[in-house]
Amino acid sequence: MEADVIDKSEPFHVKTDADRTDITEHTRDDKPRMNFITVCDRSAPCRHTNVQPTKYSCTECGKCCRNSHDLERHRKSHSGEKPFECTACSKRFTRPESLVMHNKLHSGEKPYKCDVCEKAFSQSGNLNVHMRVHTGDKPYKCSVCNKVFRQSGVRNKHMRLHTGEKLYKCGVCDKAFSESGTLSTHMSIHTGEKPFKCLLCDRRFRVSSILQKHTRRIHQRDITAKS
Numbered sequence: 015m016e017a018d019v020i021d022k023s024e025p026f027h028v029k030t031d032a033d034r035t036d037i038t039e040h041t042r043d044d045k046p047r048m049n050f051i052t053v054c055d056r057s058a059p060c061r062h063t064n065v066q067p068t069k070y071s072c073t074e075c076g077k078c079c080r081n082s083h084d085l086e087r088h089r090k091s092h093s094g095e096k097p098f099e100c101t102a103c104s105k106r107f108t109r110p111e112s113l114v115m116h117n118k119l120h121s122g123e124k125p126y127k128c129d130v131c132e133k134a135f136s137q138s139g140n141l142n143v144h145m146r147v148h149t150g151d152k153p154y155k156c157s158v159c160n161k162v163f164r165q166s167g168v169r170n171k172h173m174r175l176h177t178g179e180k181l182y183k184c185g186v187c188d189k190a191f192s193e194s195g196t197l198s199t200h201m202s203i204h205t206g207e208k209p210f211k212c213l214l215c216d217r218r219f220r221v222s223s224i225l226q227k228h229t230r231r232i233h234q235r236d237i238t239a240k241s
Contacts, residue, residue, distance in 0.1 A: 075181045091194045092182055094201045104209040106198075 070079040074092045079085040087109060090096070096106035098113040102120045107113045115137050118124070124134035126141040130148045135141045143165055146152065152162035154169035158176045163169040171193060174180075180190035182197040186204045191197045199221050202208065208218035210225040214233045219225040 074183070092197075093185060094182075094194075094197050096198065103211070106209065 070081060070085045071077065072079070072085065072088055072092070074089070077088060079088055090108040096108050098107045098110050099105070100107075100113060100116055100120075102117070105116065107116065118136035124136050126135045126138050128134070128141060128144055128148075130145075133144065135144065146164040152164050154163040154166045155161070156163075156169060156172055156176075158173070161172065163172065174192040180192050182192070182194050183190045184197060184200055184204075186201075189200065191200065202220040208220050210219045210222050212218070212225060212228060212233075214229070217228065219228065
């Protein structure tokens with residue numbers, strides 16, 4: 015018997031009796047094996063890949079993970095822990111693969127090229143999202159207001175405007191945020207970390223937007239003169 019496959023283009027899917035009367039698949043030795051989850055704790059949209067219900071679910075947001083390693087890695091998004099640091103700009107990441115992809119920004123490597131406008135990208139996923147600019151495809155829809163989005167992450171952030179969810183909590187002062195990036199920026203208040211360095215005067219800043227304002231306000235004349 016062939017197992018049904020969850021359509022990953024849909025952000026949230028729960029198997030019901032309407033989908034299949036028997037959700038077990040029998041192996042050759044006739045031992046039943048559960049293939050799909052039947053429940054999910056998560057109120058926000060979630061994608062599943064053959065995870066067991068609640069076994070590896072986040073206690074903060076209910077997200078289902080495939081194994082304990084993925085769950086531990088996901089929990090860092092709530093704690094703000096970012097152990098992997100870029101040696102070029104000191105930006106930090108929760109996952110080593112994110113650091114590898116980030117390093118391509120410094121190397122200038124952009125192996126993924128758009129066939130329509132020849133714009134190039136350092137990551138294949140960014141190219142895939144970019145292609146929707148040309149196709150007009152917006153596959154992710156808000157279930158509350160029907161607004162559509164090119165990226166699932168943007169849609170999920172938008173959903174929090176309706177729900178008021180603030181999943182990312184500071185472990186020092188208990189202040190909560192709707193986005194992990196905002197929590198990371200906030201954490202620098204407690205740590206004193208200033209990862210964004212001005213290349214012209216060596217001043218450092220907590221957030222990149224303040225560095226950009228500093229560059230325009232203080233160094234724009236020097237930049238213009240050099241160009």
